[in-house]
Amino acid sequence: MALGYHRPPDIMATLKETCCVTGVGETAYTRGSDKSPVALQMEASLAAIADAGLSPRDIDGVIPFSTGTAVAEDFITNFGIEDLRYSVTAPMGGASCVAAIQSAAAAVAAGIATHVLLPMGRRGYSGPRAAARVAAFPQFRIVGEFEMPAGAVAPVQLYAPMARRHMALYGTTSRQFAEVAVTTREHAILNGNAVMTKPITVEDHQRSRMISDPFRLFDCSVESDGGAAVVISGAERARDMRRRPVYVMGVAEGHPDSPSAITQRPDLTVLGLAKAAPRAFRMAGVGLDDIDVAQIYDCFTYTVLCQIEDMGFCAKGEGGAFVEDGALGLGGRLPTNTHGGLLSQSHMAGMNHVVELARQLRGDGDDAQVPDAEIGLVTGYGDMGDGSIAIMRR
Amino acid sequence: MSPPADDRLLPRPTEDSRPFWDALRSHRLDLQTCADCGAVRHYPRPVCPACHSMAVAWTTASGRGAVHSWTVSHQAFHPAFEDRLPIVLATVDLEEGVRMNCRLDGVAPEEIDIGLPVEVAFEDVGEGMTLPCFRPRGVRRGGS
Numbered sequence: 293m294a295l296g297y298h299r300p301p302d303i304m305a306t307l308k309e310t311c312c313v314t315g316v317g318e319t320a321y322t323r324g325s326d327k328s329p330v331a332l333q334m335e336a337s338l339a340a341i342a343d344a345g346l347s348p349r350d351i352d353g354v355i356p357f358s359t360g361t362a363v364a365e366d367f368i369t370n371f372g373i374e375d376l377r378y379s380v381t382a383p384m385g386g387a388s389c390v391a392a393i394q395s396a397a398a399a400v401a402a403g404i405a406t407h408v409l410l411p412m413g414r415r416g417y418s419g420p421r422a423a424a425r426v427a428a429f430p431q432f433r434i435v436g437e438f439e440m441p442a443g444a445v446a447p448v449q450l451y452a453p454m455a456r457r458h459m460a461l462y463g464t465t466s467r468q469f470a471e472v473a474v475t476t477r478e479h480a481i482l483n484g485n486a487v488m489t490k491p492i493t494v495e496d497h498q499r500s501r502m503i504s505d506p507f508r509l510f511d512c513s514v515e516s517d518g519g520a521a522v523v524i525s526g527a528e529r530a531r532d533m534r535r536r537p538v539y540v541m542g543v544a545e546g547h548p549d550s551p552s553a554i555t556q557r558p559d560l561t562v563l564g565l566a567k568a569a570p571r572a573f574r575m576a577g578v579g580l581d582d583i584d585v586a587q588i589y590d591c592f593t594y595t596v597l598c599q600i601e602d603m604g605f606c607a608k609g610e611g612g613a614f615v616e617d618g619a620l621g622l623g624g625r626l627p628t629n630t631h632g633g634l635l636s637q638s639h640m641a642g643m644n645h646v647v648e649l650a651r652q653l654r655g656d657g658d659d660a661q662v663p664d665a666e667i668g669l670v671t672g673y674g675d676m677g678d679g680s681i682a683i684m685r686r
Numbered sequence: 687m688s689p690p691a692d693d694r695l696l697p698r699p700t701e702d703s704r705p706f707w708d709a710l711r712s713h714r715l716d717l718q719t720c721a722d723c724g725a726v727r728h729y730p731r732p733v734c735p736a737c738h739s740m741a742v743a744w745t746t747a748s749g750r751g752a753v754h755s756w757t758v759s760h761q762a763f764h765p766a767f768e769d770r771l772p773i774v775l776a777t778v779d780l781e782e783g784v785r786m787n788c789r790l791d792g793v794a795p796e797e798i799d800i801g802l803p804v805e806v807a808f809e810d811v812g813e814g815m816t817l818p819c820f821r822p823r824g825v826r827r828g829g830s
Contacts (some may be wrong), residue, residue, distance in 0.1 A: 425761040437697045439727050439787045441817055443773045445695070445763040452757030452785075453777050458802050460755070502777075505758040505795070551727055555777045555787040560755060 308403040308575050312530035313535035315344025315523035315551040316647040320406040321487050321638035323417040325517035327525035333413035336519030344523045346407060351406030353378035355392040357412045359429050378405040385624040387674030388591055389643045393682045396524040397422025406526055412643035413519025421515055431676055434552040447659035448512055452504045454560045454595035459506060462609035464507055470497035473510045473635055475620045480632025482660040487516045488636040504558050511537050511593040513634035520643035539649045542576030542683040544568040565671060565679025567600040576683040580605055584665040586626055586651045587645035589673035590633040599671055630660040642672045697775040703730040705744050710816040713808040716744040717782055722739045727772045728784035749806035752782040772775050778804055778820055
């Protein structure tokens with residue numbers, strides 16, 4: 293029986309350029325740390341707040357990472373915030389950090405808060421690993437009951453069937469995945485603050501150990517320790533702040549159909565980003581050709597080429613060919629993950645992607661700067677296929 | 687000797703899913719079905735996404751399906767699976783129109799492809815729990 297569904301009008305356009313990224317901060321990214329996950333988040337947050345030219349007490353909104361170890365109360369008690377007016381979480385796994393930008397934009401546009409802190413940090417290397425972490429995610433309740441008992445425990449095992457089906461349907465190859473890994477590693481080496489700093493080749497990728505077919509070791513992101521944070525402020529205030537503001541032109545989140553588990557999505561090769569991206573681009577009033585630089589969530593190599601398709605840079609099935617021949621490198625068709633991404637810099641659930649986009653648009657990209665980058669995008673990918681995207685300009 | 691249940695990732699049935707697990711114990715694959723509109727759904731949930739009825743029935747599935755996608759895992763990520771590597775995990779389209787993600791036994795990794803016909807088998811894992819798994823169709827089910 294078909295039920296009537298009234299699609300809401302596209303009122304989100306009101307969020308266009310109502311807020312800016314005004315501060316970014318990171319800790320050193322390491323494998324091994326003697327700092328607590330809370331301390332790592334505080335260190336990154338203090339750096340972001342100082343970058344914005346603010347006092348920690350100026351923060352009046354916080355969106356803690358949804359399954360992280362620091363909660364709003366930690367920021368009040370550590371910073372001595374007198375009147376925190378806004379605290380929510382965006383529980384979308386790796387899509388959380390970019391989805392939080394939408395929530396921050398809405399809060400700022402509504403006048404609820406002025407400076408919203410988005411912190412992320414963890415000991416992903418020296419603390420609990422991904423398989424243990426995701427089991428605690430509320431979204432994994434169904435997977436925990438029905439799929440993990442069969443042995444599908446870690447994200448790499450749960451995501452591999454998406455890539456395998458893409459390969460079977462479209463002829464996508466492991467060597468095309470390798471292109472993503474190799475280019476991303478090159479960028480990590482340029483960055484300087486990255487966990488993986490040794491150059492790799494396509495052949496190195498092909499020789500790396502098979503983890504869960506078709507994913508080899510070099511298809512997987514790097515578990516690491518560290519923290520990253522950004523400050524989102526109202527656009528009016530941002531004009532008079534310490535750093536050149538980076539305007540949020542368009543932002544959206546999208547959820548796939550039937551997301552109780554990856555296996556339940558009608559089309560395994562399409563992500564929630566396919567719904568979010570058209571809305572974000574409509575809000576921003578720009579097109580794909582306007583994008584100078586992209587920070588695309590890269591928990592696995594395949595995830596990058598799938599999102600490139602879902603955003604419309606190429607048709608579904610053509611992502612493998614798109615990423616060949618250095619297309620994602622500096623000087624390529626779509627310079628991507630110029631910091632080294634989750635694959636080679638650090639797995640900060642994509643907050644490091646938000647930091648890097650702001651740096652690129654400020655012209656602070658150093659050796660990995662995309663010349664004259666004016667407009668860029670950042671995406672998030674959450675475990676059941678959730679997607680999020682923000683389009684920004686300098 | 688089997689490791690303690692806590693170390694084996696056994697399912698923890700809920701009020702919504704208990705009939706599914708109870709049927710498996712009897713080596714039956716039962717699927718949740720809307721008592722009003724008849725739509726079959728999986729995994730179990732309280733509301734029919736087609737008509738929003740909360741009236742639930744259960745129907746026994748044929749147990750036949752075809753591979754939708756798969757992965758061959760060479761790393762266990764949990765001690766319970768270390769002695770079973772490599773594990774083939776298959777996403778299976780059941781004849782009833784729903785999908786499951788289960789272990790696939792009795793097939794060489796290079797023989798797996800989309801559309802491979804499979805049928806359900808049952809693995810008694812102790813603690814009163816039985817897990818569904820799949821085998822290529824036509825292969826005799828192992829006793830357990």
